[in-house]
Amino acid sequence: MRSSLTLATTLLLFSVVGNAQTKIPASAANDAETIRELKQEVEDLRQRMEILEAREKQSSNANLPAASAASGQQAAEISAVPSPETANNFHEVHGFQWQGFGEFDYKVLDQKTPELGTEGFVPGSAGGFYTGDLDLLLTSRISEKANFLSEIVVNEGDAQSFNIGLDRILFKYDYDDSLRTSFGRYHTAIGYYSQMFHSGKWLQTTADRPLIMQFADEGGILPTQSVGISFTGEIPSGKLGLNYIAEYGSSDTIRAAIDGSGRLIDENNGNHIDGGLFLRPVTVPGLQIGSSFFHDNISDLERGPSVRLGQTIVNGHVIYVGRGWELLNEGFLVRHAYENIPLIYNMPAFYMQFSKKIGRTRPFFRYQYINANPHSIFSDVSLRKGPSFGARYDFDDSIGFKVQLDHTLRTEKPDLNGIQTQLVFAF
Amino acid sequence: MRTLPKIALLNCMLLCVLLHASFLKAQSTDIAVAVNLKNPVNGLTMAELRKILSAEKRTWAGGVPVVIIVRSGTSHERQTLLHLLHMSESDYKEYWRAQVFRGEASAEPIAVPSNGMQREALAIYSGGIALVEVQDIKPGMKVLSLDGHLPEMIQPTR
Numbered sequence: 156m157r158s159s160l161t162l163a164t165t166l167l168l169f170s171v172v173g174n175a176q177t178k179i180p181a182s183a184a185n186d187a188e189t190i191r192e193l194k195q196e197v198e199d200l201r202q203r204m205e206i207l208e209a210r211e212k213q214s215s216n217a218n219l220p221a222a223s224a225a226s227g228q229q230a231a232e233i234s235a236v237p238s239p240e241t242a243n244n245f246h247e248v249h250g251f252q253w254q255g256f257g258e259f260d261y262k263v264l265d266q267k268t269p270e271l272g273t274e275g276f277v278p279g280s281a282g283g284f285y286t287g288d289l290d291l292l293l294t295s296r297i298s299e300k301a302n303f304l305s306e307i308v309v310n311e312g313d314a315q316s317f318n319i320g321l322d323r324i325l326f327k328y329d330y331d332d333s334l335r336t337s338f339g340r341y342h343t344a345i346g347y348y349s350q351m352f353h354s355g356k357w358l359q360t361t362a363d364r365p366l367i368m369q370f371a372d373e374g375g376i377l378p379t380q381s382v383g384i385s386f387t388g389e390i391p392s393g394k395l396g397l398n399y400i401a402e403y404g405s406s407d408t409i410r411a412a413i414d415g416s417g418r419l420i421d422e423n424n425g426n427h428i429d430g431g432l433f434l435r436p437v438t439v440p441g442l443q444i445g446s447s448f449f450h451d452n453i454s455d456l457e458r459g460p461s462v463r464l465g466q467t468i469v470n471g472h473v474i475y476v477g478r479g480w481e482l483l484n485e486g487f488l489v490r491h492a493y494e495n496i497p498l499i500y501n502m503p504a505f506y507m508q509f510s511k512k513i514g515r516t517r518p519f520f521r522y523q524y525i526n527a528n529p530h531s532i533f534s535d536v537s538l539r540k541g542p543s544f545g546a547r548y549d550f551d552d553s554i555g556f557k558v559q560l561d562h563t564l565r566t567e568k569p570d571l572n573g574i575q576t577q578l579v580f581a582f
Numbered sequence: 583m584r585t586l587p588k589i590a591l592l593n594c595m596l597l598c599v600l601l602h603a604s605f606l607k608a609q610s611t612d613i614a615v616a617v618n619l620k621n622p623v624n625g626l627t628m629a630e631l632r633k634i635l636s637a638e639k640r641t642w643a644g645g646v647p648v649v650i651i652v653r654s655g656t657s658h659e660r661q662t663l664l665h666l667l668h669m670s671e672s673d674y675k676e677y678w679r680a681q682v683f684r685g686e687a688s689a690e691p692i693a694v695p696s697n698g699m700q701r702e703a704l705a706i707y708s709g710g711i712a713l714v715e716v717q718d719i720k721p722g723m724k725v726l727s728l729d730g731h732l733p734e735m736i737q738p739t740r
Contacts (some may be wrong), residue, residue: 302688320620
């Protein structure tokens, strides 16, 4: 008897719950939906009003002319939807998006014989403050497929002098994913770092660039800047994610020797060709494996005004950036083959950099190595190798602080030890 | 006599399971991938969607530039986007800053604060793509299948 009662209770319970799930009156559901949509529309209108008010205020502050004479509702709709240039990080002025990156540094270096002072650091001093690079990035959408990009850098030189330079100026036209073109001054695709990290220190984890990827005016040995044409795009390859890059351009590299001699080494570069292939496998987002080839002809003015040599630079890299990790590994072989002289120098270099973001802190480790032949045009560099380690702390999305310790071993010279602190900010 | 408490306990457990299931149903909402009506694409794979949302793939078939439209704030759509890309809000912001700085993207995604503005942006930009809660899918949006599956659509009530 009791079992029957319990069974009946169970069935009743099922039916009640079942009804609760399925038999909501249709009119009530409609009303609820209508109320929800009306609330949503009110919220939309409120947010549009805020945007329009903000724009009106901005327009009146900038003394902009009144809005164009597009007709009523359409104009309101278009103005309420942000244009493609509207950004989270970037500021917009008269169709230009811009963002600035700055830094403030303090460096201590125990060098007994002063070497090249870079970015405002006074060589020979025990330690000093400097402002490094102030970087202004401007972009503008010219049409649906055409864009403009420029990077203007105010660089601190010797005796607190400042120079303004145009690091990059590019007219970009993306036909489709298989063909993206750039015309202008670019950082060569000679390696991953050269393409991904430009003058602003904000994007870099470390306080400085690896020496092999350093710009020529700061002692770097590679032609990292050029004026020319660049093509890049995807090659149909399924999950492999194969991409190509090809460049043809003119460099005119004048290197500052880093040994403190004050020499400027003019390479008189001929036009270069540069090509590379890299994989970005779909199955491992963040992984990039690639290789590139660069060739130009340069002068060795120290051997004679007409001594020319072929410069070939081969790069291979394995990169993983994702889930807080940053693993950068790049190797180079620089080959100098003299014309009319049976002389060839093969000079290897590499760097590896590991970091992991833990909360707001990103500890990092880097090891770099350059073995330039002491009789080559890179005699000022010769053999340099050593580790760097430190950490970057981000106070928020726009202010960061880095501390870096460096130990550099040099051929026939005392080891160098340095501490760099760097405040970086984006504005 | 002993069976009564057991059956009562079983009833309670069943009730709890049913109530919990209905609660999850109410809480979880499918997210759809919506594009402009003129977009000829009908479906994407998850990998393609990730490539589009991270600007690795920047044009649709036919060369129309992709315009990514995202919800700002802490909306469900934005959380789904961050989950898809394995990024935090801070990582996402930094990622796009870097993409523009490197010239890998011409601009950051359009961030809009409401579903209505997202709908209008999708209608204006022929290459527009957005993640939209299924309940907010409206006429004028084209829903793409993802890995061959369409999201479970809620039928319009009026």
